[in-house]
Amino acid sequence: MVENKAGANGHLESQLSKDGQTTNPLSRKINKILETRIENDKAAVEALSELSLFFPENSMKARRNLRGQIEQRSVSINQEFVAALKLVKDAVDAIYDDVKIINSQCTEMKAKLQAAKAETKHLTEQTAKLHKQRTTLAMQQQVAAACARAFLLTPAEVALLQSSSPRIGPEFFAALDKTLAIKNNTKHLLQTGEQTTALEVLSHVSEVREAGVGALYRWLLQQARVSDVLTAALPTAMASLEDRPQLFRLVVEEWVVVRRGALSRNFLHSLTHLSPTHSPIELGAHSPTRYVGDMLAWLHQALAGEREVMGALFGGCKSLDVSAETSSSLASIAESVCRPLKTRIETMIVSGEPTRKRLPQDSSASPHRPHVSKKPVMLYKMRGLLQFYSNTIEQLTGAGLLVCALDELQQLCQKMFLAALQTQVEESCELLHAIPPSLAPSPTVTSLLTLLSDIITATTLSTLQHHDHAAEVVDLVVDPLLTALNAAVSGGGGAAVEAGVVEANVYLLNCCHLLHSTVSLLQTSNTPQKLQQIQGVTESAVSVLCEQQTAAVLMSLALLPMLGDLSAATAAGGVVGDTPLACRPYTSSSAVQHFLAKLDEFLSCPDAYQLPSMRHVVSAQHRQQCLHRCCTAVLHHYTALHTLVHTVPAAGYTAPHKLMPKTPDMIRALMVL
């Protein structure tokens, strides 16, 4: 403590001395000392408090020692410091070492990094290179794929096409189409100069395609055998063969052969096969038209089915006229039934006689009713049927052997029909000599005319052509009949002589009447002409009858003997020769009176004067016509006589008004003319 005080004092002193040296060193020192406020000087305080620690007693000795002591202390402090600093130095050295290590490591790392960096750069470059390569390769791949698509078949496709029995379906057609596309592409390739490749590709593809086409061809042939069941692949398959005309033809031929077989088999089957519900068609053979109609209807329906089959076969084809092709193959299929059909129909035409069985009984039972066979009607109907089916089938098959056969049959039928009709007419006409007592048309005539209208009204199936035939038929019947009737009546033949002119003509008139009413209903193209012809015969018969009737009436009215003188007197002014008419025996007043009395009777009941046979005239109109003409003649003569009596004095009649009071007009009124 003392030492510290001493130390501080020493310091103070040195300071004081310093101040004193500047000015008045002493005063300044003193001043300074005086001014000094030790308690305010922290260092001093501290130094003093330090000093108090080792300078406890302010003694001489102590003061002497103080310096040493302080120096001693300073040394120890410095030593302490040195020791402490050594510790710090060591620590710093350690840090230094560490840093040094770190540094070296860093350097190393840096080097490594450098190396790594160098290395990475190489990799990046490599990657970039590879990337570029990859792009190129991808492009090449695309090109290769395009090439493959354009020029190569997949193994699956090749296998499919080359398989011995491939499944024919969309995949197969796609592969086959591809072969074609490749072939076309190869042509381009050839043009660009890639000859070797192109030829290689071509030969491979052609080989595969050939195999595929072959398989398709075999499949189509095999399909023909099951052609009852059509598969959906059929049209495409057929269309795929379109560019191979020979194979195409062969397939069509095979199909036609199979369908022909099926058609003719089914045809014969349906003719003869018994089913629980339907009798075979041949059972209908007792009615030739029914039998033939059934056969042809069956055929029509079967051919419509066949047309569907063939239509399906050609349905996908693009380069050919499907409808024409279908028709022509159908025509060949239809040929298969030509022969069996033709023989059957021919038999029906030649021998078919629907009512043959009942014929003998009929004709023996009634000799007056000659049997008029229905055969012409049957043949005529059959001809219509054949014509109808010839047209119908032609619509399905076009012209073809079957249609030809039907046309031939139709012609045969027509021929046979005309022959049968002619025979019938001839046979009938020969029977016309005998005039029946009834003077009505004989059964021969009626049945012939019934036959005629049966034939014409059987003209049913088609429209126009038939009417021409109908006209021909009418000619064939009416003309010979009229001729035969005419001959029988007016040709001086036995009939007329036996029966008398009136009877013969009444008969002729009645026949004509029937003819007229029959023919007028037929409405064929020659109907007006025929009616005119009949009318002509009718009129001549009527005029004969009128003549006969008039003659008879004139006779019974006692007019007939007058006529010669009457016309002579009319011409010569009332006289016959030199004799006045009234003086002639047949025209005397009494004769005239006699005539007028008869005339009154006649006028009251003209029908009583009709010839007996006239009652048999069927047509009232004709009867009326005869009466009318007869009256007209009577009136004519009456008028002539009246004129002479009333206006010609030279005729010599006295009291004409008493003799002939009635004027011709009055008579006409009474006659209801």
Place this chain on the structure above:
Amino acid sequence: MSAGPYNYSYIFKYIIIGDMGVGKSCLLHQFTEKKFMADCPHTIGVEFGTRIIEVAGQKIKLQIWDTAGQERFRAVTRSYYRGAAGALMVYDVTRRSTYNHLSSWLTDARNLTNPNTVIFLIGNKGDLDAQRDVTYEEAQQFAEENGLMFVEASAKTGENVEEAFLETAKKIYQNIQDGSLDLNAAESGVQHKPNGGQAGAGGRATLNNSSAGQTRENCSC
């Protein structure tokens, strides 16, 4: 190609009968083409149409024969009844005479088809209600008395046309299912066509395996 004539299991044959002008051809046309043909030409003899329908999941091809109604064609049309599975008998609701003739058509149908033939009565021209000459009720009664299926339809509007053809087919199919229609009868009007290309045991097979028919071919013609 999907609607082509392929892959059907059966063929049913139909015949359409009835007086001239009742609309038979129009009904057929409406059914096959879904169109009304107002100026339909007169049918000469017989005409033909087909359409494939579906009954109970089975594809069935209808082969329809349209006949001329005129008397002069009867001799021809009678041959087409043979082997019909269905007969559509048509009258015109505006013309009583066509209704009155039904019994004659029915007689033909009964005599010339087999007993299983489904006969369907159609009163056509139902669209002309104002000119109606035959009531629905009397025709219904006629149908009942004769065991016929019946509907009034219009070929013009297409109403009930589809139904008539389809109902007939359903009835035929039902007859096949319950065995009353013998497929092996050649004249059943039905042909069975098993799918898949193998000609199996169907109606047609009966036709094909007739070796009797083949041998006869050699001797009978």
